[in-house]
Amino acid sequence: MRNKVEWRNGKVAEIRQVAEDVRYIGFAVDGPVPRFDPGSHSNIAVEIDGAAANRTYTVIPAPPGQIAVAVKLHPQSRGGSRYMWSLHEGQEVRLTLPENRFELSWRAKHYLLLAGGIGITPIYGMAKALVARGASVRVVYAARSRGLMAFANELEALLGDRLILRDNSQGQHIDLDAEFAALPGDAECYLCGPIGMLEAAKAAWTASGRPVSRLRYEVFGDSGLFAEKPFSVEVLNRGTRVAVRSDQSLLDALIGAGVEMIHDCRRGECGLCAVQVMGDGVEIDHRDVFFSAEEKAEGHKMCACVSRLTEGHAVIDVGYRN
Ligand code: FES
Missing domain, CATH: 2.40.30.10 (Translation factors)
Structure with missing residues (x-):
């Protein structure tokens, strides 16, 4: 590393x-x-x-x-x-x-790799590395259609029947409960996909009684539950109003408007760009993995690099941790 x-x-x-x-x-x-x-x-x-x-x-x-x-x-x-x-x-x-930032442990006796859409990118490299080491591995890869599955042919050649493709357009989805139930006790699961897939996997993993440390994941920051729409914010105590386009992050819009923002990963992981959303009545499309499910449900904090308001306007505090 x-x-x-x-x-x-x-x-x-x-x-x-x-x-x-x-x-x-x-x-x-x-x-x-x-x-x-x-x-x-x-x-x-x-x-x-x-x-x-x-x-x-x-x-x-x-x-x-x-x-x-x-x-x-x-x-x-x-x-x-x-x-x-x-x-x-x-x-x-x-x-x-x-x-x-998304390391294989190399310690497990069996690996389950789950990919959703473009989440295949780390999983592809992991699968090749694990096969090269002779590790026991199964890959389950879902996408909206077969034509959208990058590296599917290479993975088929590499893995044979250890690769399962799930084509959503054919009504196929990953059966997380069945996948986890079939794993040996000391297996590890690595997942990369949209936030909805991660949340479902975390719930199924916990329900299966497996140690949290053996589920490792990464999400891509543009995978919210809502389509991107423009919204606007007012920065508390500064009177600055900032319009956020649908193709722009809140973080970029704030920086572009001259608001000083601390940030690092830009992937919703480090939490440095977090802002507080004042008042109620606005909905946040949480796309980060930094805040807990409880904090997200409270609806008052969000990572400006990836999460967005679904629409509308809110007052935000960019210095609430100071
Ligand atoms: S910059 Fe790391 S969570 Fe936003």
């Missing part, structure tokens, strides 16, 4: 379509690329509406000297995926060496 973020220059070496809405993008990187664990992430410098920004992507298996990511084009993109899809071979980029 790397502790220091190290930026490098790179060039787009390969682009290929790996699902209807997902592109593999490989970067040849200046200097040696250290070995990295599956589930690692790199930051990539992007340009959104002419302004510099960083976006974090899971790195996937790539040829030596390269770092590769798989990027889903979001119709409601905040700009990151649109920029990544605009890249062409030979284009120069700045990116960081991978660092791990």
Whole structure:
């Protein structure tokens, strides 16, 4: 695991379509690329509406000297995926060496890997690494249709009948209760998918009586329960009114309006960007994994990097922890 973020220059070496809405993008990187664990992430410098920004992507298996990511084009993109899809071979980029935030323990006798949609990116790397080590592994991968399943062919070749594909358009879904019931006692489960899938898995895992530490997960920050709509906020004691577009995060809108915000992960994990929502009557689409289910139900705190108001207007306190 790397502790220091190290930026490098790179060039787009390969682009290929790996699902209807997902592109593999490989970067040849200046200097040696250290070995990295599956589930690692790199930051990539992007340009959104002419302004510099960083976006974090899971790195996937790539040829030596390269770092590769798989990027889903979001119709409601905040700009990151649109920029990544605009890249062409030979284009120069700045990116960081991978660092791990979603680590495999390597200690379990059996691994169940669950992926929902673009959540396949860390699961794909984990499956390859586990198979290479001869580990016992089963992968269950669900998406809205077969055409949207990136790396499904590679995984089929790798795993054979240890891969289960669940095509939602055919009425197929992951049976979490059955999957967990079939696991040996010391198994571990790794999950990456939308927040709804994670919440369901956490509930089923707890109901199965298994240790919480053996369910590990990551969600992607744009996976709410509601479609993105514009909303607005007023910053308490500052009188600043900020309009948030549907393709923009609250964090970016606040920073763009000159509001000083502490932040780090931009993935709803660290909680540094949390704000307090004053009053009642507004609904929050919680997309973070930082706050507990109870805190989310209270409806007064949210991570500005990923969570949003479903619509409307609220007064927020950006310094409630000071
Ligand atoms: S920046 Fe980490 S939760 Fe928002």
